[in-house]
Amino acid sequence: MRSVQLALYNTLSRRKEAFVPLDPGHIRMYVCGPTVYSYPHVGNARSAVVFDVLYRLLRRLYPRVTYARNITDVDDKIIAAAQAAHEPIESITTRTAAAYREDMAALGTLPPTEEPRATQYIPQMIAMIERLIARGHAYAAQGHVLFDVPSMPDYGKLARRDRDDMIAGARVEVAPYKKDPADFVLWKPSADNQPGWDSPWGRGRPGWHIECSAMGESLLGETFDIHGGGQDLMFPHHENEIAQSACAHGGAPLARYWMHNGFLSMNDEKMSKSLGNIVTVRELLADWPGEVIRLALLSAHYRAPLNWTTEVLRQAKQTLDRWYKAKELLSDVAPTDVVGDELVQTALMDDLNTPLAIAEMHRHADMVFNVHDLSKTTMQIIDRGALKARLLREGDLLGVLAGDPVEWRKGKVNAQEENYISQQIEQRNEARRRRDFSTADSLRKKLEEMGIILEDGPNGTTFRRTDQSIRIKDQE
Numbered sequence: 395m396r397s398v399q400l401a402l403y404n405t406l407s408r409r410k411e412a413f414v415p416l417d418p419g420h421i422r423m424y425v426c427g428p429t430v431y432s433y434p435h436v437g438n439a440r441s442a443v444v445f446d447v448l449y450r451l452l453r454r455l456y457p458r459v460t461y462a463r464n465i466t467d468v469d470d471k472i473i474a475a476a477q478a479a480h481e482p483i484e485s486i487t488t489r490t491a492a493a494y495r496e497d498m499a500a501l502g503t504l505p506p507t508e509e510p511r512a513t514q515y516i517p518q519m520i521a522m523i524e525r526l527i528a529r530g531h532a533y534a535a536q537g538h539v540l541f542d543v544p545s546m547p548d549y550g551k552l553a554r555r556d557r558d559d560m561i562a563g564a565r566v567e568v569a570p571y572k573k574d575p576a577d578f579v580l581w582k583p584s585a586d587n588q589p590g591w592d593s594p595w596g597r598g599r600p601g602w603h604i605e606c607s608a609m610g611e612s613l614l615g616e617t618f619d620i621h622g623g624g625q626d627l628m629f630p631h632h633e634n635e636i637a638q639s640a641c642a643h644g645g646a647p648l649a650r651y652w653m654h655n656g657f658l659s660m661n662d663e664k665m666s667k668s669l670g671n672i673v674t675v676r677e678l679l680a681d682w683p684g685e686v687i688r689l690a691l692l693s694a695h696y697r698a699p700l701n702w703t704t705e706v707l708r709q710a711k712q713t714l715d716r717w718y719k720a721k722e723l724l725s726d727v728a729p730t731d732v733v734g735d736e737l738v739q740t741a742l743m744d745d746l747n748t749p750l751a752i753a754e755m756h757r758h759a760d761m762v763f764n765v766h767d768l769s770k771t772t773m774q775i776i777d778r779g780a781l782k783a784r785l786l787r788e789g790d791l792l793g794v795l796a797g798d799p800v801e802w803r804k805g806k807v808n809a810q811e812e813n814y815i816s817q818q819i820e821q822r823n824e825a826r827r828r829r830d831f832s833t834a835d836s837l838r839k840k841l842e843e844m845g846i847i848l849e850d851g852p853n854g855t856t857f858r859r860t861d862q863s864i865r866i867k868d869q870e
């Protein structure tokens with residue numbers, strides 16, 4: 395028996411709770427995925443990476459885990475983007491869903507067990523809406539179907555907002571066909587130039603909230619264990635998912651544990667497309683290894699805000715350099731069995747305490763460095779295979795350290811520095827063309843101080859490094 399219990403903060407109770415699965419033989423988790431019409435930014439990636447760590451942990455603890463993360467491929471934002479770009483909707487959603495998959499894979503996230511696309515579940519959505527109407531929780535009006543909010547007495551229990559707040563927060567339209575201003579759309583009519591499906595209420599398309607309720611039910615059953623997403627989804631999206639599903643299921647709850655990751659911000663403002671302060675994962679990948687971006691995202695506790703800076707990335711880079719160095723020092727032994735407590739796992743079992751998990755990884759690395767400093771004879775007594783097993787097994791839980799340490803070291807100069815060097819060479823060449831030899835010379839000296847030696851040949855200027863342990867030059 396495991397002595398440590400998995401504990402997760404449940405937004406429903408606003409408390410950390412012991413995780414009790416519905417079926418210990420099969421854990422079921424749903425996380426709201428992207429609306430696909432553009433490249434994901436690093437704020438979107440935070441939710442994917444955080445729930446990937448939870449997925450990895452659950453797989454360690456339980457024999458079977460089904461993890462569903464949807465793709466919203468029908469939405470008014472997509473329609474608007476398609477019209478603006480004069481690109482067919484299908485082409486935008488296929489292209490950006492593939493880009494999302496690629497970017498998340500580059501950050502070391504495992505593919506979810508299920509990746510449902512909303513447009514493939516329209517019949518299930520229509521069936522759920524029909525059930526809601528039959529049970530008196532929804533009504534049709536002027537081609538729309540609306541959820542009847544007053545029909546559900548405990549509506550608002552997740553977000554804990556009062557009625558006026560909720561109406562203002564949801565920015566729900568006050569429309570003549572609504573019985574109550576808080577009622578929200580389950581189905582709406584589509585114009586001829588909008589995507590639409592035949593339904594008992596005419597040609598139309600689903601509202602965003604019903605998509606997740608229907609996909610969750612189809613793939614994971616009426617009630618499942620964990621539902622996750624970003625904090626911004628708590629209201630109205632998750633509140634509405636809860637209302638739809640519970641009312642369609644005669645009261646059975648949608649999920650037992652609701653988890654929300656905090657915002658990623660830049661200059662202390664939430665990173666979001668509407669504010670225009672986004673950095674895409676793709677842009678970051680041009681300068682940093684995916685593993686660095688991943689560890690940077692895990693450097694703060696998932697519920698805490700994370701302010702995104704170059705410093706956060708640089709720290710993560712240094713950390714990984716150190717861990718890979720430790721791995722390299724053990725390259726002569728094969729991993730055996732882990733001996734003793736797995737402290738990274740223990741840290742993660744306490745509501746995914748990634749900062750503590752990273753500190754524990756540092757302690758493992760310390761141990762490897764200390765053993766390395768011992769005399770050859772003492773070193774033989776220590777089970778270095780077990781040390782290695784632990785480093786790898788715990789690294790895998792965080793989704794890092796699977797790479798080859800020598801390759802890591804070779805790529806140690808990141809693309810950002812590589813770009814910097816090329817720019818310096820270009821500036822120097824320009825100075826030489828102007829016959830400004832003193833500027834050219836000082837640029838060469840500057841690079842030399844960084845351990846970069848320039849070599850001028852018939853095919854232009856190349857560079858080599860003076861040693862392997864390159865200092866990362868502070869460019870700011």
Ligand code: AMP
Nearest residue numbers: 428429437438441623624656657658665
């Ligand atoms: P969207 O494509 O906007 O629906 O967002 C996809 C996922 O990313 C959702 O789970 C959001 O909650 C999450 N998300 C969006 N912006 C941020 C941010 N700045 N910080 C953290 N999570 C975010």
Ligand code: ZN
Nearest residue numbers: 426427606631
């Ligand atoms: Zn959702």
